[in-house]
Amino acid sequence: MKVKLLRHTTDPELLCGAAALTSTKIGRPSEILENIDSETAKRIIKRVTGYEHVSVIEHASFTFSIEGVSRTMTHQLVRHRVASYTQQSQRYVTYDTPEKYVTPPSITKNTRVKEIFDDALEKISETYQKLLKAGIPKEDARFILPNAAKTNIIVTMNARELQHFCNLRCCARAQWEIREVATEMLKQAKKAAPALFENAGPACILRGYCAEGKMKPPECNIEELRKRFRNL
Numbered sequence: 105m106k107v108k109l110l111r112h113t114t115d116p117e118l119l120c121g122a123a124a125l126t127s128t129k130i131g132r133p134s135e136i137l138e139n140i141d142s143e144t145a146k147r148i149i150k151r152v153t154g155y156e157h158v159s160v161i162e163h164a165s166f167t168f169s170i171e172g173v174s175r176t177m178t179h180q181l182v183r184h185r186v187a188s189y190t191q192q193s194q195r196y197v198t199y200d201t202p203e204k205y206v207t208p209p210s211i212t213k214n215t216r217v218k219e220i221f222d223d224a225l226e227k228i229s230e231t232y233q234k235l236l237k238a239g240i241p242k243e244d245a246r247f248i249l250p251n252a253a254k255t256n257i258i259v260t261m262n263a264r265e266l267q268h269f270c271n272l273r274c275c276a277r278a279q280w281e282i283r284e285v286a287t288e289m290l291k292q293a294k295k296a297a298p299a300l301f302e303n304a305g306p307a308c309i310l311r312g313y314c315a316e317g318k319m320k321p322p323e324c325n326i327e328e329l330r331k332r333f334r335n336l
């Protein structure tokens with residue numbers, strides 16, 4: 105799996121800070137942006153998002169390339185509707201690369217189980233190739249492909265949506281692959297705009313308690329998570 109922040113809005117914090125000041129200053133947004141400094145922008149972002157005036161951070165966008173992940177992961181990712189996606193198409197791309205599938209760690213660490221998994225995937229690959237050879241178009245041959253099939257996707261989220269996505273998907277209750285992707289996205293976004301993502305991470309670290317009830321993983325510790333995500 106590889107996650108790479110490809111592009112983001114130029115000076116995301118200055119822009120969001122200027123947007124926030126636009127609501128209270130008499131000056132034009134263009135002038136405010138020209139004159140705002142980094143410390144003021146950070147201070148304003150913290151203040152206004154603190155009282156839920158969060159639309160100001162929608163002006164900053166972040167585009168990631170997410171490579172070599174499973175279709176299981178991307179199926180969950182695209183449920184986040186306030187984002188833009190472009191995914192490698194199984195209608196046009198043939199599944200014939202040597203590294204076609206993602207293997208979950210729970211399977212990798214068990215040699216006997218991994219053999220069962222690999223055998224099944226090998227059979228699927230053979231059947232897929234047979235279908236193509238029989239003249240079945242890729243868009244139909246792909247019906248045999250599993251959730252483990254590797255894919256690439258490009259995603260753009262604004263800072264508000266990225267925070268929300270991390271609230272849900274950096275949580276220990278999220279599935280391991282999307283949790284790894286979300287944590288890496290946050291790490292890279294935080295480097296580009298630390299003030300925008302200062303308190304980002306699983307929702308519990310801001311909320312102060314876990315909302316998962318009986319589903320809360322026993323190993324979860326909010327203080328440890330808070331420290332980990334602060335220092336990401």
Ligand SMILES: Cc1cc2nc3c(=O)[nH]c(=O)nc-3n(C[C@H](O)[C@H](O)[C@H](O)COP(=O)(O)OP(=O)(O)OC[C@H]3O[C@@H](n4cnc5c(N)ncnc54)[C@H](O)[C@@H]3O)c2cc1C
Pocket residue numbers: 183184185186187265268272273277278279
């Ligand atoms: C641990 C976990 C387990 C899950 N299990 C399942 C499952 O078993 N089955 C399943 O189907 N899904 C499951 N999901 C997916 C979940 O139900 C959401 O579809 C997904 O997390 C996207 O969240 P969202 O709607 O908040 O995000 P987004 O789609 O990104 O939306 C962001 C926010 O915009 C607002 N919004 C967006 N669209 C609308 C709308 N149409 N109406 C009103 N407000 C809107 C909401 O405030 C929303 O929170 C799971 C998610 C998690 C994190």
